[in-house]
Amino acid sequence: MAAVIPADPAPFAFTPARSALVVIDMQRDFLEPGGFGESLGNDVSLLASAIAPCQAVLAAARAAGMLVIHTREGHRPDLSDAPPAKVERGPPGMRIGDPGPMGRILIRGEPGHDIITALAPIAGEPVIDKPGKGAFYATELEPMLRHRGIEALFVAGVTTEVCVHTTVREANDRGFRCLVIADACASYFPQFHATALAMIAAQGGIFGWVSDSTRIAAALN
Ligand code: C5J
Numbered sequence: 399m400a401a402v403i404p405a406d407p408a409p410f411a412f413t414p415a416r417s418a419l420v421v422i423d424m425q426r427d428f429l430e431p432g433g434f435g436e437s438l439g440n441d442v443s444l445l446a447s448a449i450a451p452c453q454a455v456l457a458a459a460r461a462a463g464m465l466v467i468h469t470r471e472g473h474r475p476d477l478s479d480a481p482p483a484k485v486e487r488g489p490p491g492m493r494i495g496d497p498g499p500m501g502r503i504l505i506r507g508e509p510g511h512d513i514i515t516a517l518a519p520i521a522g523e524p525v526i527d528k529p530g531k532g533a534f535y536a537t538e539l540e541p542m543l544r545h546r547g548i549e550a551l552f553v554a555g556v557t558t559e560v561c562v563h564t565t566v567r568e569a570n571d572r573g574f575r576c577l578v579i580a581d582a583c584a585s586y587f588p589q590f591h592a593t594a595l596a597m598i599a600a601q602g603g604i605f606g607w608v609s610d611s612t613r614i615a616a617a618l619n
Contacts (some may be wrong), residue, residue, distance in 0.1 A: 424557025
């Protein structure tokens with residue numbers, strides 16, 4: 399059954415059974431003090447605004463029986479999948495792989511790599527571990543979506559202009575229709591958040607559509 403969500407630049411029509419909610423990188427490493435985000439000099443409290451809207455769309459998507467997928471950015475403990483150009487970022491001693499208060503920074507299996515408790519995946523929800531910004535790069539996301547006949551993605555998470563935007567661009571080039579949930583995304587730079595959302599909906603929706611958690615929850619109800 400088709401449904402419609404008010405969105406920019408135009409209403410977003412979708413079929414819940416052919417749609418997936420993708421929650422990007424809502425990890426302790428980005429949202430809590432002592433992780434990767436803070437090691438790069440960011441105020442991690444700026445990402446907290448996305449938590450409640452993510453909870454709202456997760457509840458609505460689960461109730462509607464939609465596929466829910468979570469992603470985590472991080473690297474193998476031996477750093478064999480981490481490009482030197484990425485590892486070299488940040489102050490020495492606080493880089494990817496270095497020890498921190500939540501374990502080794504941005505490393506799979508460490509406490510900081512976990513999704514925050516408030517948004518923990520439930521049984522049956524795939525978690526995609528990704529080494530890059532985009533959720534399609536070097537992951538099994540695309541076959542996972544194709545095998546289930548998914549054609550539309552609802553995208554939430556952090557940060558808006560980095561991993562959310564890269565994922566939406568990758569999805570757009572692969573033919574998926576993307577609805578970005580504005581209040582369920584956040585950035586360390588509020589002006590980048592606003593501009594990144596504007597870039598998605600500009601030019602007739604060149605990368606996709608933008609709506610919010612309230613309108614999406616109402617449509618899925
Ligand atoms: C960053 C992300 N900002 N998940 N990662 O490095 O946006």
